[in-house]
Amino acid sequence: MIYRTIHILLLLMVMAVWVLLSACGPSDAEAPQPVATVPGLEETPPEQPTAEAPGYPAPEFVAPASPTLDADYPAPPTLAPTVDPYPGGLVWIIRPVGIQCEEGTLPGYGDLRQATSTLTAAGVTVANAEMMDLMVTASCGSPTSAHFRVQIASEDLQTALSMDWTQE
Numbered sequence: 001m002i003y004r005t006i007h008i009l010l011l012l013m014v015m016a017v018w019v020l021l022s023a024c025g026p027s028d029a030e031a032p033q034p035v036a037t038v039p040g041l042e043e044t045p046p047e048q049p050t051a052e053a054p055g056y057p058a059p060e061f062v063a064p065a066s067p068t069l070d071a072d073y074p075a076p077p078t079l080a081p082t083v084d085p086y087p088g089g090l091v092w093i094i095r096p097v098g099i100q101c102e103e104g105t106l107p108g109y110g111d112l113r114q115a116t117s118t119l120t121a122a123g124v125t126v127a128n129a130e131m132m133d134l135m136v137t138a139s140c141g142s143p144t145s146a147h148f149r150v151q152i153a154s155e156d157l158q159t160a161l162s163m164d165w166t167q168e
Contacts, residue, residue: 088154090127092168093161095150096143097131115148124160125153 095115098104109115116129128151136145149168152160157167 086125086127086153090151091154091157092149092151093157093165094132094134094147094168095165097146097148098144100136100138100142100144101140109148112148116150119150119152119160119163119165122159122163124156127151127153 095109097109109118112129112131116126119126130149132147132149133145134147136142150160150165161167
């Protein structure tokens with residue numbers, strides 16, 4: 001019984017090799033022969049059609065028709081011109097929440113809301129505010145990794161710098 005199984009497996013392997021060799025064998029088709037060219041009679045590629053060439057009409061611009069409004073329909077509102085609230089641009093400033101090994105936070109800066117309120121009370125225009133964590137050294141007296149990050153008007157930068165904030 002085992003010999004019969006071995007013979008069947010060998011027969012299947014031989015057939016598989018035969019199929020692979022016949023599929024990967026040489027082709028009966030002949031390779032194309034190079035065509036000799038005569039000097040001076042080289043074939044030039046056909047010209048590509050352009051927009052000016054016949055068969056390609058020039059595109060016509062058709063302006064969209066303006067919509068007609070019904071007499072009972074109210075006129076659209078006139079929008080007032082917008083004014084840039086920050087004509088000088090915006091800058092980001094940062095400040096640590098506290099100092100390592102010291103209890104609590106820096107005076108006037110308990111949380112993000114208090115930090116922005118302190119800046120606003122000093123006349124600084126706050127546009128955006130967020131908390132962020134920075135990589136800092138782990139040693140007493142160094143700033144904590146938590147920092148306030150506030151975006152302010154660039155005209156107010158000197159005021160913020162005088163309040164111990166740092167420009168990012």
